[in-house]
Amino acid sequence: MLPDRSGHFDGFGGRFVSETLIFALDELEHEYAKARHDKRFHCEFAYYLKDYAGRPTPLYFAESLSQELGIKRVYLKREDLLHTGAHKINNTLGQILLAVRMKKPRVIAETGAGQHGVATATVAAKFGLKCDIYMGEEDIKRQSLNVFRMKLLGARVIPVTSGTKTLKDAMTEALRDWVTNVGHTHYIIGTVAGPHPYPAMVRDFQSIIGKEARAQILKAEKRLPDYLVACVGGGSNAMGLFYAFFKDKSVKFIGVEAAGKGLSTGKHAASLVAGKPGVLHGSKSSLLQDNSGQVSNTHSVAAGLDYPGVGPEHAYYQKIGRAQYVTVNDKEALAGFKLLSEVEGIIPALESSHALSYLKKMNRAKRKNSIIIVCLSGRGDKDLGIVTGKF
Ligand SMILES: *Cc1c(COP(=O)(O)O)cnc(C)c1O
Numbered sequence: 577m578l579p580d581r582s583g584h585f586d587g588f589g590g591r592f593v594s595e596t597l598i599f600a601l602d603e604l605e606h607e608y609a610k611a612r613h614d615k616r617f618h619c620e621f622a623y624y625l626k627d628y629a630g631r632p633t634p635l636y637f638a639e640s641l642s643q644e645l646g647i648k649r650v651y652l653k654r655e656d657l658l659h660t661g662a663h664k665i666n667n668t669l670g671q672i673l674l675a676v677r678m679k680k681p682r683v684i685a686e687t688g689a690g691q692h693g694v695a696t697a698t699v700a701a702k703f704g705l706k707c708d709i710y711m712g713e714e715d716i717k718r719q720s721l722n723v724f725r726m727k728l729l730g731a732r733v734i735p736v737t738s739g740t741k742t743l744k745d746a747m748t749e750a751l752r753d754w755v756t757n758v759g760h761t762h763y764i765i766g767t768v769a770g771p772h773p774y775p776a777m778v779r780d781f782q783s784i785i786g787k788e789a790r791a792q793i794l795k796a797e798k799r800l801p802d803y804l805v806a807c808v809g810g811g812s813n814a815m816g817l818f819y820a821f822f823k824d825k826s827v828k829f830i831g832v833e834a835a836g837k838g839l840s841t842g843k844h845a846a847s848l849v850a851g852k853p854g855v856l857h858g859s860k861s862s863l864l865q866d867n868s869g870q871v872s873n874t875h876s877v878a879a880g881l882d883y884p885g886v887g888p889e890h891a892y893y894q895k896i897g898r899a900q901y902v903t904v905n906d907k908e909a910l911a912g913f914k915l916l917s918e919v920e921g922i923i924p925a926l927e928s929s930h931a932l933s934y935l936k937k938m939n940r941a942k943r944k945n946s947i948i949i950v951c952l953s954g955r956g957d958k959d960l961g962i963v964t965g966k967f
Pocket of ligand 1: 662663664691692766767768807808809810811812813814880881925927928953954955
C-alpha cells in the first residue's frame with residue numbers, strides 16, 4: 577500500500593518542509609490515523625457528505641453526448657450537483673472534522689479561482705471555526721464573485737502580492753502562516769498535493785467519487801467501464817475517481833491536463849506531460865520548471881487547472897504506466913463547454929470541460945465500442961464571466 581511510512585509513492589511525495597511543520601504534520605498524521613479507525617468519524621463524515629453536501633451524486637448516462645461523439649456510452653459522475661458546485665466540498669468536510677477533533681479554532685486555505693476558498697469558508701461557517709483564505713491579488717481581481725461569497729460566509733480573504741500573485745504564491749503564503757500559527761491552526765490543502773499526509777488523506781476523502789461510480793456502473797452495465805477520464809489540476813477529482821478502480825486492470829485511466837495556449841508556447845499547465853521531477857510546496861512530484869529549476873508561470877482558461885505542480889501519486893501512476901496523461905488546450909476546452917451545454921443541458925466547469933473535450937480526441941474505433949466515465953468535477957456558473965463573448 578502506498579504511500580510508504582515516509583509518505584513516498586515510489587520516490588515521489590515525502591516531506592520537504594521546515595522543522596516546525598514536521599511537528600504539525602506528525603500531529604495531523606497521527607490524528608488522521610486514529611480517525612481512520614474510528615467508526616464515529618466515518619459515520620459523521622458519511623452523514624455530512626449525504627445530508628449537507630448531497631451525496632451520492634448520480635452517475636448519469638449522457639445519451640445525447642454519446643450519440644454526438646460516436647461513443648458506445650458516456651456516463652457523467654455528477655460532482656457538479658454537490659453543495660458549493662464542485663467535488664472540493666468532499667475534502668473540506670473531511671478536513672474540518674479533523675480540525676475539530678484536534679481542537680483547532682482556526683483554519684486557513686489557499687485558493688486560486690476561489691472554489692477551494694469557498695468550500696473551506698463554507699465548512700468553517702458550519703462548524704464555527706475562524707477562517708482565513710490566502711488568495712493572489714491577481715485572482716482576487718478576476719474572481720470577485722467568489723471573494724464576495726467567502727466574505728459572506730464570514731471568512732477573511734488575505735491578498736497575496738508576491739510572485740505572480742496567483743495560486744502558487746497563495747499556497748506559499750498559507751504554508752508560511754501555518755509555520756507561525758501551528759498551535760491553533762489547521763491548514764486545509766485543497767488537492768492531493770503538499771507534504772505527507774495530505775496527498776494520501778485528500779485522496780481518501782475524495783475516493784468516495786470512485787467508490788460510488790464503481791457500484792453505480794456495475795449496477796447499470798453489469799460490468800466495469802473501459803475508461804475513466806478526469807481533468808488534472810492538483811489532481812484530486814481525478815485521483816478521487818481513479819483510486820477505487822486501481823486494481824481493476826482492464827479499466828484505463830486518462831488524466832487530462834491544460835495545454836492552455838499550446839504546449840509549444842510555454843503558456844500551459846501540463847505538469848505531468850511537460851514537467852520534470854522537482855520539489856514544490858513540501859513534496860516531490862512532476863513540476864513545470866525552466867532549465868535552472870525555477871518554477872514556471874502557468875496559464876489555463878480554467879483557473880482550477882492553473883498550477884505548476886501536481887499530486888505525487890499522479891507522478892507515480894505516470895511512471896508505472898497505470899494512467900495516461902494527455903492535454904487539451906483552451907480552445908478545445910471551450911468547445912467542450914459549449915457542447916455539453918447544448919446537447920445535455922448541463923453547463924460544466926471549464927476544468928471539467930477539459931475532460932469532456934478529450935473524448936473528441938480519442939481514437940474513433942476505440943470510442944465506438946467503449947463505456948466511459950467522465951468526472952464532471954464542477955458546474956460552470958462560476959465561469960460565465962470568462963466565457964462571455966467567446967462564442
Ligand atoms: C479545483 C477544481 C479542479 C482542479 O482540482 P483537482 O484537484 O485537480 O481536482 C477541477 N475541477 C473543478 C470544478 C475545480 O473546482
